[in-house]
Amino acid sequence: MRVDHRLADELRELGARNISQCYSCGVCTAICPLSEEGREIPRRMVRYAVLGLRDRLERSLEPWLCYYCGECTKSCPRGADPGALMMAVRRYLITRYDFTGISRVLYRSPLAEALLAAALFLAVVLGVYFLHGPVNLERVDMESFLPAGVVDAADIAVAATLASLLLANAYRMYRLTRRGPRLPLTAYITELVKTVPPHFFTQLRMLKCRGSVRDWVMHALTAYGYGIVFVLVVLFLRAIHAGVYPAAHPLRLAGYVASALLLAGAGYAIYGRARRSSVARQYSHPTDWLFLILLLLTTLTGVALHVFKYLNMPLEAYVCYAVHLGLAAPLLILEVPFAKWSHIAYRPLAIYFARLNELRARRLQPSP
Amino acid sequence: MQKILERAEAAGEQLSYDAVVIGGGIAGMEASLSLADMGYRVLLVEREPTIGGKMFLLSKVFPTLDCASCIATPKMAAAARHPNITLWTYSEVRRVRALDRGAFEVDILRKPRFVNESLCTGCGLCEDACPVVVPKELDFGLRGRKAVYIPLDTAVPRKAVVDIDNCILCGQCERRCPAGAIDFTQKPRVYRVRARAVVIATGCRPFPAELKEAYGYGRTPNVITALQMERLLAPTRPYNAVLRPSDGREPGNIGYVLCAGSRDVTAGNPRCSQVCCMYSIKQAQLLLGALPLADVTIYYMDVRAYGKGFEEFYQRARSMGVKFVRGRVARIEGLPNGDVRVMYEDVEEGRLKSAVHDLVVLAVGLLPDNEVLKAFEGVTIHTDELGFVKVDPEDPVRTNVEGVFAAGCITGPKDIPDTILEAAAAAMRCAAFLKEVEARQT
Numbered sequence: 001m002r003v004d005h006r007l008a009d010e011l012r013e014l015g016a017r018n019i020s021q022c023y024s025c026g027v028c029t030a031i032c033p034l035s036e037e038g039r040e041i042p043r044r045m046v047r048y049a050v051l052g053l054r055d056r057l058e059r060s061l062e063p064w065l066c067y068y069c070g071e072c073t074k075s076c077p078r079g080a081d082p083g084a085l086m087m088a089v090r091r092y093l094i095t096r097y098d099f100t101g102i103s104r105v106l107y108r109s110p111l112a113e114a115l116l117a118a119a120l121f122l123a124v125v126l127g128v129y130f131l132h133g134p135v136n137l138e139r140v141d142m143e144s145f146l147p148a149g150v151v152d153a154a155d156i157a158v159a160a161t162l163a164s165l166l167l168a169n170a171y172r173m174y175r176l177t178r179r180g181p182r183l184p185l186t187a188y189i190t191e192l193v194k195t196v197p198p199h200f201f202t203q204l205r206m207l208k209c210r211g212s213v214r215d216w217v218m219h220a221l222t223a224y225g226y227g228i229v230f231v232l233v234v235l236f237l238r239a240i241h242a243g244v245y246p247a248a249h250p251l252r253l254a255g256y257v258a259s260a261l262l263l264a265g266a267g268y269a270i271y272g273r274a275r276r277s278s279v280a281r282q283y284s285h286p287t288d289w290l291f292l293i294l295l296l297l298t299t300l301t302g303v304a305l306h307v308f309k310y311l312n313m314p315l316e317a318y319v320c321y322a323v324h325l326g327l328a329a330p331l332l333i334l335e336v337p338f339a340k341w342s343h344i345a346y347r348p349l350a351i352y353f354a355r356l357n358e359l360r361a362r363r364l365q366p367s368p
Numbered sequence: 369m370q371k372i373l374e375r376a377e378a379a380g381e382q383l384s385y386d387a388v389v390i391g392g393g394i395a396g397m398e399a400s401l402s403l404a405d406m407g408y409r410v411l412l413v414e415r416e417p418t419i420g421g422k423m424f425l426l427s428k429v430f431p432t433l434d435c436a437s438c439i440a441t442p443k444m445a446a447a448a449r450h451p452n453i454t455l456w457t458y459s460e461v462r463r464v465r466a467l468d469r470g471a472f473e474v475d476i477l478r479k480p481r482f483v484n485e486s487l488c489t490g491c492g493l494c495e496d497a498c499p500v501v502v503p504k505e506l507d508f509g510l511r512g513r514k515a516v517y518i519p520l521d522t523a524v525p526r527k528a529v530v531d532i533d534n535c536i537l538c539g540q541c542e543r544r545c546p547a548g549a550i551d552f553t554q555k556p557r558v559y560r561v562r563a564r565a566v567v568i569a570t571g572c573r574p575f576p577a578e579l580k581e582a583y584g585y586g587r588t589p590n591v592i593t594a595l596q597m598e599r600l601l602a603p604t605r606p607y608n609a610v611l612r613p614s615d616g617r618e619p620g621n622i623g624y625v626l627c628a629g630s631r632d633v634t635a636g637n638p639r640c641s642q643v644c645c646m647y648s649i650k651q652a653q654l655l656l657g658a659l660p661l662a663d664v665t666i667y668y669m670d671v672r673a674y675g676k677g678f679e680e681f682y683q684r685a686r687s688m689g690v691k692f693v694r695g696r697v698a699r700i701e702g703l704p705n706g707d708v709r710v711m712y713e714d715v716e717e718g719r720l721k722s723a724v725h726d727l728v729v730l731a732v733g734l735l736p737d738n739e740v741l742k743a744f745e746g747v748t749i750h751t752d753e754l755g756f757v758k759v760d761p762e763d764p765v766r767t768n769v770e771g772v773f774a775a776g777c778i779t780g781p782k783d784i785p786d787t788i789l790e791a792a793a794a795a796m797r798c799a800a801f802l803k804e805v806e807a808r809q810t
Contacts, residue, residue, distance in 0.1 A: 025627075025669045026713030029720060030698030031582070040720050043713060075582065075698060077632035 004052040011049050014107060015285055016088035021080035022046050028072035028082040033210050034065060039354070041066050042082045045089055058096050061177050061357070063089040064343075064350030069209030070279025083279055091285060094342055097169040097176070103338035110286035117290060117330035124329040128322040140309045140317045148238040151325075155233065158332060165337035170345050177353050180360025191355050199348040215280075222265025228258035229302075244310070259303050266296040291340040294331040301327060369479075369533050376477055376556035384562040385411040385454070386802055388474050389569060390461050390740055393421020394440060394784060395776025395791040396569035397447040402795030403567075404452035408802060411561060412447060413476055414457045418523035420444050421571055425506060425520075427601035429784055430650040431681035436784075437522055437603055444524040457525060462558065464566060465745045470771055470805035474561045480554035482530035483516075487549035490526035492518055494541035494550060502534050508596045510613070511606035516541045516550070521604045564805055565771045565798050568741075568749070568757060569791065572734040572777035575629030575637065583628060583730055588702035589614040591728045593628075594647060601654050610658050612727040614706040619726035622655060623710055624648045624666040625697045630733030631669070637754060641733030642781040645672045648731045649682055652690040665691040665723065667712055675783065695721075700728060734781035744769075756780050765794035771805075773798050 008020065022043075029035050029043040041062045048057040066086045073083035095104040106113045133144050142148075199205065203223075206216045232240065236251055245252050270292050272281045301324035308317035335341035389400045392414030400412045412419070424444065426436035448455050456478060463475040483494075498514035505513075506520050515534040518526060530541075530550070542550040577585035577593050585591050590612045600610045612619045626648060630641040645668065652664040671692070673682040686692060695712040702708055708728045714721050736755040750758040750768045757767055757774040765773050775794035776787040 023631075023669065024715055025696035026715045027696050027698040029713040030695070030711045035720055037720050040713065040718060043715075044718060075634060077627070077634055077696070078638075079633045 001053060002055065004054045007052040007054050007057070008049055011085065011088045011092060014088040014091040015283055016049065016081070016085040017283070018079055018081045019046060019049055019085045021078040022050060022082070023078055025077060027075055027077060031071050031075045032066075033069065033071065033208050034067065034205065039065065042072055042086050046080070046082055046085055049085060049089065057089065058093070058176050059179070060089075061350045061354045063093060064347050065205070065354065066090075067203075067206040067209050067212065068280040069212050071210055073279045084283055087280075087285075090343070090346075091287070093173075094339065094346070097173045097342075097346070098338055099168060099172055100165070100338070103342075106287060106334060106339050107285070113286060113290060113334070117294070117334060120330040120333055121326040125322050125326040128325060132318070132322075135314070135318060137314050139312060140314045142241040142309070142317075142321065143238075145318050146321065148241045151241075152237055155237075158329075162332060162336045166342060166345050169337060169342065170349055173346060173349065174353060177350075177357070179357045180364060183356060183359055183363070187359055188356070191359070192352055195352040195355055196348045199351050200344075203347075205351065215278075218265050218268045221261045222269075225258045225261025225265060228254055229262070232258065255306065259299055259306075262295065262299040263303075266292055266299065270296060287335075287339045291331070291335050294327055294335070298324060298327040298331055372532065373477065373479065373556050376558050379557040379559045381559070382562065383411070383559060385409050386563070387411070387565040387567060387798055388413060388461075388472070388476075388561060388563040389567040391421070391569035391571055391737075391776075391778075392416075392419030392447070392455070392457065393569060393571045393776065394423040394443070395571060395778075395787045395794075396421070396567070397443045398788050398791035399567045399569055399773075399775055399795045399798070400447055400453050401443065401450060402792050403798060404450045406795070406799050407452065408799065409452050409454070411454045411456065411476075411563065413459050413461055414455070415460050416519070417458045417481065417527075417529040418444075418519040418525070419447060419455065419457060420520075420522070420524065422595075423784060424522055425595070425602065426598050427603070427605075427654060428650060430646045431675070431677040433650070433653070435603065439784075441522050441524070444522070448524045455525070458529065461740050461743050463745055464743050466747050466769065466771070470564045470801070470808075472563045472566055472771065474563055474566070476559045476561055478557050478559060480532075480556050481527065482532060482535075482550065482552050482554050483528045484549045484551045484554075485525065485527050487547045488527040488545075489547055489549075490518055490528065491546070492528075493544050493546065494528050497540040497544035499538065499540065500534055500536055502531070507599050507606050508593065510596055510599055565773065565801055567794055567798055568767070568772065568774040568778055569776045569794075570737045570740050570778050572781060573737045575635065575641075575732040575735055577628060577730050577732050580629055580632070580635050580730075582699045583625065583697075584700045584702060585730060588700065588708060588728075590619075590702065590706055590708050590726065591700055591730060593730050593732045594624075594644070594651065595732065597651055597729045598647075601651060601658060610655065612706070617706075617726070618659060618662075620659070620661060621663045621724075621726045622659075622665070623697075623708070623723065623725035623728045624652065624664065624731055625700070625710065625728060626666065626668045626731045627696060628730035628732050629735075635733075637733055637735065639754065640672060640781075642672070643783050644731035644733060646675075646678055646681070646783065648729070649673075649685045649690070651729070653685050653688060656688055656690065663689075663691065665693055665725070667693050667695055667697045667710065669694070669696050669715075675785075734777055736778055738778060747772075749774075763797070765790055765797050771801060773801075 026043055029040045035041050063086050068083055070083050073081045091107055095107050132146055136144055273284045276282050301320055305320045305324055308320055386408035387403055388411045389396045390413050392412055400410045403410045420440055423436055424440035429436050447453055458481055459476050459478045462477050465473045467473055494516045495514045498516045500515035501512040503509040504511050516528055516530045518528050574595050599605055629635045630637050655664050671682055673679045695715045697710045697712045699711040707724050709722055709724050711722045738755045741749045747769045752758050757779050759779050765775050767774050773794040775790040
């Protein structure tokens, strides 16, 4: 066991402001609605952080099992803010799972983060500027301006890269957190089916947090809004590009619903963070802001694009499209594998991995 | 009462004392007695109808397990009978003005007892006659008292007082009193007193446990404060037994929750209250005596047994079988059968746990009882962020105002020996100040 005195400072940079105040009374763990026997959070993580037990911290899945209701922070008699520590540890773990080191840069330097986002934005906008097809100023003709085939190809390339990066990171997470002997293959598969899809689609665990129903609803709305957009872009881009549809057309309706959900979700989160409306929204890291602002702007430009198209304002529509793609690029490329959005994979997987570890521990103990 | 007090009239006479001691607890009594023994004339002002403060309510004192009443009551009697001490109970300091160096003008409101103190013999017949029952403050609501009552068996002065807010003016006490002492025509009077020095000894008030919502005090009947337990264990106790409030059963399994309202920023008091560890250990030992079959568990973060004989006292409790569990209780909930569940993390094992007790005692912390500081006019007595009077560590009984001294828990939570020590020190400093002022005037 190695003690690393820099660990606490690193976590402080990532948002764990007051953690050295902790005097280990255990109130946070006893008050946490998600804490259960054998899987106590958050005090154990606080001890790892304060004592500098980097290995232990990196091998922990517990941070992902916390959904930041803020109960621990509200009841901490020392004001040590254990909730913020758990958030900081999640940020730290994202940087540790990522083998490229990009996420470390993003989390440690807001400037680098802003520059990278700006570079991606410019690259995409300039790419569209230089590569776009014939510009039809008579009517909005997306298909000739930027053929769906090209966008799709770019989409697939980006998606494949991001997915492989995220999967590689998730595999590193698995390697780091695995404890105990091998399990039979069927166990891996049945547990995967039992844990990942339900938690991925519902975030059920979050509902166990006291007083988090509204946050859970807003999170689900945002996620489903994004899900709809994802399906529209992947499957129906050509149809959206080519056609002009009546208002009640399913594609348009789906788009409206998705935009409304995303705007509501992102707006709710931004408003909450600006007003610091709850413990979880007291202190925002620059990556949190970048994610939410990019999400909001991408949605807004998407809506604007739609308006321009149906008002038949070709030039505005083309410019708006370029900006829309420019904003979507850093949103996806930076946030999905390297920053906040990676929780889409880590959270359900953590539940899965924790379950596997539990089964392994059970195998180690002779059954009574 | 408020309405009656608003019509208080100024008393004509001008009184003059060497020192006014505010607060008739153990600190105020000790300071008054020391000053009086040195020949100074002292006015001891007490807000309640009896002197004695908190100490005479206690069961025993730590770490010697001496009887608290046996130490406090002789002091109370001595303070009341000392020729150099004038005792005004049921009186409040309304205004303190510093006129000059060594010259204070103190306005004191004497509240009407509606009982003629010189006639009342303390026989208690009025209590028998009175038909009104209300919760008894000095037993922290564990039993009732009448609207006309003698504050406690060991009260000094042992005189009845009419609680005019709850009195229904039926006149039964007046008819029953053999001495004819009940007098509903008494009026509040404000006395203007000249004094050369002031000693503040207003002490502490227990942390209001209902403020710590997670502990359910006030909602869960079998969650009581340590002061209530103190009364259940004291010689002048109600029921003459340790019983739990909800159903009057003898508790077989008692839990102590330390640091209830101290070392807790969420309760507004981040500091240690100094005495809770030790009084809980004391109560645990007394409980093992009172209920030989009972289990007592103390939930603690670290036991602060810092004084002479304290650590031995703590070890003795351990060897007697008191269970000490390291972990601060996070939440307390009442069960339908009256039992109480405490939720905590066993910090030594790192495991989440809960336990069910018949009775849970909150070891409440101490906060300053500093209402009187508002009465100071023209000068401000400096206090710290929690409201305790600020004193210089080099001279721990002197306030920032010359001629005003402070002793006991008003300068910070402390145990009884330290309080007595401080009171004697304040009396000595006060005497030195009085001597010096005298020398200058002649």
